[in-house]
Amino acid sequence: MGYRLSGYQFVAQASFPFPERIPTTTFQFFRTMTASKWSNIKILIKSKRRGVKTKSIIGSSAAHTEVGSMIYREFLPEALAGGTFVAAPKPRIVGKGPEQIQSAMDCHTRGVSSQKVAVSL
Numbered sequence: 227m228g229y230r231l232s233g234y235q236f237v238a239q240a241s242f243p244f245p246e247r248i249p250t251t252t253f254q255f256f257r258t259m260t261a262s263k264w265s266n267i268k269i270l271i272k273s274k275r276r277g278v279k280t281k282s283i284i285g286s287s288a289a290h291t292e293v294g295s296m297i298y299r300e301f302l303p304e305a306l307a308g309g310t311f312v313a314a315p316k317p318r319i320v321g322k323g324p325e326q327i328q329s330a331m332d333c334h335t336r337g338v339s340s341q342k343v344a345v346s347l
Contacts, residue, residue: 236278315341323346324347
């Protein structure tokens with residue numbers, strides 16, 4: 227059942243459909259990227275038809291803007307040093323070294339809730 231809402235409608239997509247298995251060949255990588263792009267195009271078309279504005283967020287989007295500069299050079303260093311900002315949740319360390327990245331991805335694929343999956347380097 228669909229509902230009609232009035233007012234400004236906006237959706238920010240912070241991730242894209244991620245495959246269950248990591249592509250291991252060039253063909254699989256190409257197929258995965260094509261499927262991801264096609265999924266984003268379908269979302270864009272559906273959103274336009276319904277009058278919903280969309281935007282994809284990439285992790286580095288704000289890093290090289292005035293906002294990013296303010297956050298990373300001014301706010302965070304001072305907040306972390308002064309104890310007013312606490313990085314949370316605490317990371318769930320899955321292993322140590324680059325060879326454990328696949329284990330971290332597997333852990334993430336199985337599903338996590340309110341956790342940061344990390345690999346110690």
